Amino acid sequence: MGVADDHAIFRECLKYVLAGMPDIEVVGEASDGGQAIELARRVEMDVLLLDLDMPNKGGLDALGSIRGQFPDLSVLILSAFSEEQYAITLIRLGAAGYLGKDTAPDTLIQAVRAVGSGKRYWSARVASMLATAVCGQRPTQVHDALTTREFQVFLRLAHGETVTAVGRGLALSYKTVSTHRTRLMRKLDLVSNSDLTAYAVKHGLMA
Incomplete structure (x- = not known):
């Protein structure tokens, strides 16, 4: 191993x-x-x-x-x-x-x-x-609605990376990262990257 x-x-x-x-x-x-x-x-x-x-x-x-x-x-x-x-x-x-x-x-x-x-x-x-x-007995976390790629982009943005840096790290174009950012912001009902950071801290997604 x-x-x-x-x-x-x-x-x-x-x-x-x-x-x-x-x-x-x-x-x-x-x-x-x-x-x-x-x-x-x-x-x-x-x-x-x-x-x-x-x-x-x-x-x-x-x-x-x-x-x-x-x-x-x-x-x-x-x-x-x-x-x-x-x-x-x-x-x-x-x-x-x-x-x-x-x-x-x-x-x-x-x-x-x-x-x-x-x-x-x-x-x-x-x-x-x-x-x-x-079974529908308990709602999942709001961020559970994100796709895997959206979640990856979300975490990097929450840690303070720019869209350009996120694209470089995930081998994605600037446009693709921007699209993911727009979608995840909508799903989480957030506006700014600082909102993403606050959400991540609140939900135990950051050290």
């Missing part, structure tokens, strides 16, 4: 926890989303443990690229963000599961083994949330 996180000490801790398992081997690591994609290209592995909040190309962007290029690779998200805020988007992008960074080592190992065998690993809380949303 591979480990992608921008904090070297945290990566070392993860490798230390996983090294004691005879059926788990860490074969590579990355410190940002771009390196995670390159790692998936270079190294054969069954599971990639991926952080969402990384510099350069973030985990969310990397997840979409990795799943598109390597559909058989199970990507397990390990993040400080609330799983409830990202669950819908992560499922759309093909994540195999989600763990918070406060997860106990035993749970981490259990999750890695589960996704490594082709299963999914979602908490009971997220499973319940998704079930009630599907």
Whole structure:
């Protein structure tokens, strides 16, 4: 398996926890989303443990690229963000599961083994949330109505990137990013980029 996180000490801790398992081997690591994609290209592995909040190309962007290029690779998200805020988007992008960074080592190992065998690993809380949303018993978050690409653009704009920078980061034209921005603003009923930032902070979508 591979480990992608921008904090070297945290990566070392993860490798230390996983090294004691005879059926788990860490074969590579990355410190940002771009390196995670390159790692998936270079190294054969069954599971990639991926952080969402990384510099350069973030985990969310990397997840979409990795799943598109390597559909058989199970990507397990390990993040400080609330799983409830990202669950819908992560499922759309093909994540195999989600763990918070406060997860106990035993749970981490259990999750890695589960996704490594082709299963999914979602908490009971997220499973319940998704079930009630599907049954129409509880409304989803407003941002759950965004498409995956709109959500990616939204997060980058909320972090202060310009439309030009967003286009460069996502390999999209200025016009395409502007169109996504217009649509997501309408869906979220917001006006400015500062509104996007305030919304993201309020809903736990930013560190």
